[in-house]
Amino acid sequence: MEITRETDYAIRCVLHLSEAPNDVIMVDEIAKAKSIPKSFLSKILQKLAKANIVKSYRGVKGGFQIAKAPREINLLDVIDAIEGPVAMNRCAVNKKFCSLSSNCTVHPVWVELRKDVEKKLKKIDFARLIVSKKQ
Amino acid sequence: MEITRETDYAIRCVLHLSEAPNDVIMVDEIAKAKSIPKSFLSKILQKLAKANIVKSYRGVKGGFQIAKAPREINLLDVIDAIEGPVAMNRCAVNKKFCSLSSNCTVHPVWVELRKDVEKKLKKIDFARLIVSKKQ
DNA sequence: AAAAACTTGACAAATTTTTTTAAAATAGGA
DNA sequence: TCCTATTTTAAAAAAATTTGTCAAGTTTTT
Numbered sequence: 001m002e003i004t005r006e007t008d009y010a011i012r013c014v015l016h017l018s019e020a021p022n023d024v025i026m027v028d029e030i031a032k033a034k035s036i037p038k039s040f041l042s043k044i045l046q047k048l049a050k051a052n053i054v055k056s057y058r059g060v061k062g063g064f065q066i067a068k069a070p071r072e073i074n075l076l077d078v079i080d081a082i083e084g085p086v087a088m089n090r091c092a093v094n095k096k097f098c099s100l101s102s103n104c105t106v107h108p109v110w111v112e113l114r115k116d117v118e119k120k121l122k123k124i125d126f127a128r129l130i131v132s133k134k135q
Numbered sequence: 136m137e138i139t140r141e142t143d144y145a146i147r148c149v150l151h152l153s154e155a156p157n158d159v160i161m162v163d164e165i166a167k168a169k170s171i172p173k174s175f176l177s178k179i180l181q182k183l184a185k186a187n188i189v190k191s192y193r194g195v196k197g198g199f200q201i202a203k204a205p206r207e208i209n210l211l212d213v214i215d216a217i218e219g220p221v222a223m224n225r226c227a228v229n230k231k232f233c234s235l236s237s238n239c240t241v242h243p244v245w246v247e248l249r250k251d252v253e254k255k256l257k258k259i260d261f262a263r264l265i266v267s268k269k270q
Numbered sequence: 271a272a273a274a275a276c277t278t279g280a281c282a283a284a285t286t287t288t289t290t291t292a293a294a295a296t297a298g299g300a
Numbered sequence: 301t302c303c304t305a306t307t308t309t310a311a312a313a314a315a316a317t318t319t320g321t322c323a324a325g326t327t328t329t330t
Contacts, residue, residue: 001138001214001252003224005319011241026275040320046277059328060274075244079136088138105264106146109210113255117136120248129240140287161307175288177308194296197307277326287316294309300302 007082009036010044014078017054018070018126024063044082051081071127076118088113142217144171145179149213152189153205153261159198179217186216206262211253223248 012034017025027045031038045064048054055067066073088110147169152160162180166173180199183189190202201208223245 001136001218001223003136008224015241028275037320039322042276043278043320056276057328058274058276058326061329062275062327064276075241083136088136106150106210109259113252116255117248117252120251124244163307172289174290178288178310181309191308192296193294193306193308194298195304195306196297197295199308272330274329275327278324280322280324282321283319285316285318287314289312289314291312292310294307296307297305299304 001088003079004083006040006044007079009034009041010048010078010082011075012036013041013044014048014053014066014073014126015129017064017066018073018130021066021070024057024061024065026063030064047081048078051077053077053081069127070130071125074122074125076121079121088117136223138214139218141175141179142214144169144176145183145213145217146210147171148176148179149183149188149201149208149261150264152199152201153208153265156201156205159192159196159200161198165199182216183213186212188212188216204262205265206260209257209260211256214256223252 013030013036016030016034027042028038030036031041036044045054045056049056049064049067052067053073054064056062056064148165148171151165151169162177163173165171166176171179180189180191184191184199184202187202188208189199191197191199224241
């Protein structure tokens with residue numbers, strides 16, 4: 001029941017960009033600052049760009065920049081961008097995965113737990129994560 | 136952020152055994168009843184046995200039986216037995232995995248979320264899961 | 271035109287999950 | 301007691317997923 005390495009990297013990356021919202025930063029710099037394999041990070045940034053969390057600029061002087069105010073981005077946004085919908089069990093997203101379907105008494109537990117976790121993750125925005133760093 | 140297939144199987148299995156606490160049931164029967172690959176289930180049952188959630192009997196007339204009252208076993212017990220300590224991020228269990236260690240502002244979020252999820256899972260015992268089935 | 275930097279897709283390595291196979295143990299009967 | 305069918309146990313193999321790499325292509329600035 002863990003987030004993946006990829007998601008962890010994505011969060012670090014958004015954190016880095018959030019700390020300098022006005023700067024366009026190269027993949028290489030983020031990779032070094034946050035100890036993330038560069039080519040893997042490139043891919044992650046693509047997903048974040050598609051989710052409109054970061055903007056990309058190509059060519060010389062290119063790089064990535066946060067696409068909106070850090071307080072407008074929360075942990076759930078990033079996790080969703082990378083992993084897709086959060087679920088504890090695949091059947092909590094799509095019931096066809098639940099071979100026992102209708103009479104599965106555990107199913108509702110996953111659904112509720114999922115809602116709970118989502119609610120919590122939505123509360124943590126990146127402005128807050130930066131602030132707590134400065135303390 | 137999902138539980139594994141293995142954990143899902145383990146829960147179904149404990150559920151099956153909880154429904155007949157006085158019976159010793161063969162792997163094969165559980166496997167068929169709950170749509171779990173038989174040999175994979177064997178492995179899962181070993182882990183459950185080590186965690187003292189089920190008892191095993193070998194030889195002819197052998198099989199598995201629930202080791203304590205269903206109300207004494209909760210979802211967290213089973214997940215812990217299979218996956219080890221629940222964490223959202225590996226660094227929430229052991230800080231040495233967190234390359235950014237001391238100044239990682241996300242770390243406390245995982246720790247708290249973990250506590251939350253554990254608390255919820257601990258509340259769901261198998262007596263309850265059976266009851267809701269009968270309704 | 272050349273250099274710098276992102277984009278994309280294919281591929282490879284590592285890890286985890288699932289399945290298969292062979293070994294060990296036991297109840298029960300000859 | 302000893303054999304055998306039955307069942308668990310354990311190790312190994314296969315499949316799937318995750319993580320990481322690389323190279324060719326595209327865009328932008330100088």
